[in-house]
Amino acid sequence: MSEPNYKEMVDAMSHNDASYDGRFYVGVISTGIYCLPSCKAKLPKIENVVFFATREEAISAGLRGCKRCKSEQYPDVLPTWLHEVLKFMRENRTEKLNEMKLIQMTGHDISTVRRYFKTHLDTTPLGFHRRLRLNHARDLIESGRDYLSAAYDCGYESASGFRDAFAKQFGRPPGRLYANR
Numbered sequence: 001m002s003e004p005n006y007k008e009m010v011d012a013m014s015h016n017d018a019s020y021d022g023r024f025y026v027g028v029i030s031t032g033i034y035c036l037p038s039c040k041a042k043l044p045k046i047e048n049v050v051f052f053a054t055r056e057e058a059i060s061a062g063l064r065g066c067k068r069c070k071s072e073q074y075p076d077v078l079p080t081w082l083h084e085v086l087k088f089m090r091e092n093r094t095e096k097l098n099e100m101k102l103i104q105m106t107g108h109d110i111s112t113v114r115r116y117f118k119t120h121l122d123t124t125p126l127g128f129h130r131r132l133r134l135n136h137a138r139d140l141i142e143s144g145r146d147y148l149s150a151a152y153d154c155g156y157e158s159a160s161g162f163r164d165a166f167a168k169q170f171g172r173p174p175g176r177l178y179a180n181r
């Protein structure tokens, strides 16, 4: 899903379009509040509005959540099946997951599952799971495990595949974790 452009965001905000919830946030400088596009509170003056791509950015800019649209809680208002998938992923960090499994678990087609992940977590289902697995691998390595066995324990079948994925996520290869100690 592409990022909405400025005009699209103004339109979405003006029409309280809930389909844009999670795709951007409406910051209102005059009140110090950030809202979901669907917020039913009085429409702010456009000169006071700043759009944010993520909730984290709105919070970093010093804005507070809105009581009306509950923008603060929004990313946590997930469908039940998504909670179950996330729980499953956390509990199964030691093996690779495939999308067929997600389809079976959720009863949704894969594009729906992907859309929810994109909207709420800004990543793909497998990307999210990969991050969990790599975090787990890093924890294992930091607690003294050699990186090859940590890699195998987190579902990586090749050392080079693990090294690449690890370096991509953490910005350094796994072997260098100890370099600074």
Ligand SMILES: [Zn+2]
Binding pocket: 034, 035, 036, 039, 040, 041, 066, 067, 068, 069, 070, 071
């Ligand atoms: Zn609001």
